[in-house]
Amino acid sequence: MAITASQVNDLRKKTGAGMMDCKKALVEADGDMDQAIDFLRKKGQKVAAKRGDNEAKxxxxxxxxxxxxxxxxxxxxxxxxxxxxxxxxxxxxxxxxxxxxxxxxxxxxxxxxxxxxxxxxxxxxxxxxxxxxxxxxxxxxxxxxATSVIAYNHPGNQLATLVGLNKSGEEINDAGKQVAMQVAAMAPVALNKDGISQEVIDRELQVGKDQAIEEGKPADLADKIAQGRLNKFFKENTLLSQAFVRDNKLSVEKFLNSVESGLTVTEFKRFSLS
Structure with missing residues (x-):
């Protein structure tokens, strides 16, 4: 049967497929819209199988x-x-x-x-x-x-964050936006040191101890040096302990308390393509 431009356009609106693909699907389906949609789905499955090992970065x-x-x-x-x-x-x-x-x-x-x-x-x-x-x-x-949640989308839509706070209000939302941008820029791995797994802590301590020994430090001091380096890791990689990017004399925790006593982050998410 003859396939009309109207049929092709209707299928395109329903699936988003190209005009030629829609026409071919309708021809294969003898003009039946549901069968044409199934045809395009099967095509998608075949393409997905072929490209399954490709990287989607x-x-x-x-x-x-x-x-x-x-x-x-x-x-x-x-x-x-x-x-x-x-x-x-x-x-x-x-x-x-x-x-x-x-x-x-x-x-x-x-x-x-x-x-x-x-x-x-x-x-x-x-x-x-x-x-x-x-x-x-x-x-x-x-x-x-959370009591209030703030979203930040970095220009280009390749990085975004969410920050949950335990209080609400206009000034608190402004502070939350700054912290959401902090999360985007500084990529903390946890809210505080309690959020760091024991496996990561053990690895950081071992690396710090090995480095100290390689640097010629006495063996009896290596453990203390490793602990100091672990504390630095916490400070640099946990959100509330990080230096606040707009005033590095303050930690994020102290910045939030300067906005309102007891204000803190309860949870955050950071998704990035890089």
Whole structure:
């Protein structure tokens, strides 16, 4: 049967596939819209299988917060060309909005959600692999809840952060925005030293001890030197102990207390492509 331009356009609106791909799918499906969509999905599965070993290092990261809740997503693709495409950006935002609406907290939960009447989020991503021709990967998704949550999106959408605070208010939100930018710039690995695993602590102590011995320090002092270096590691890599980037005479903890006594960060998330 003859395939009309209207049919092709309708399929394109539903799937985002190119005009020629839509026409071919409709021809294969003898004009049946549902079968044409299935054809494009199968094409996506074939492309996904072929590109499964490819690296998806580019992509987009978005964070959004309102009141006591925030969400952050990382979605990877293979090339910067695709990441900058407005249709791809719209697709990623639609996935993000699906997760926010359902209030999910993880990648696994998000993938199983219904994207539309026919497809789950995971199935929709596979379909888009066929449309775009690159490996696509929903890499990270997280939710933060606190008395107030602040989101920061770094220009370029390759880095974003969420910061949860134990208090709320206009001045506190301003402070939270500064701390969210601190998290983006300084990449802390934990909120405080209690958030550092024993495995990491043991490794840092061993490295510090080995370095001290290699530097010719007496063996009986090596343990003390290693402990000192561990304390420096805590100061540089845990958020509340880090020097505040806008005033390095203050730690982040002291900065927050200068805004309001008892103000602190309860949780943070940082997603980055690099």
């Amino acid at each position: 580019e992509g987009l990261i978005f964070a959004e917060s309102k009141g006591d809740t925030g969400y952050i997503i990382q979605f990877n693709c293979e090339t910067d060309f695709v990441a900058k495409n407005s249709d791809f950006q719209g697709f990623v935002k639609s996935i993000f909005e699906t997760g926010i609406k359902a209030e999910v907290e993880s990648v696994e939960e998000l993938k199983t959600l219904k994207f539309n009447e026919k497809l789950s989020v995971e199935e929709k991503i596979i379909e888009q692999v066929g449309v775009i021709g690159e490996k696509l990967e929903l890499s990270n998704f997280a939710k933060v809840t």
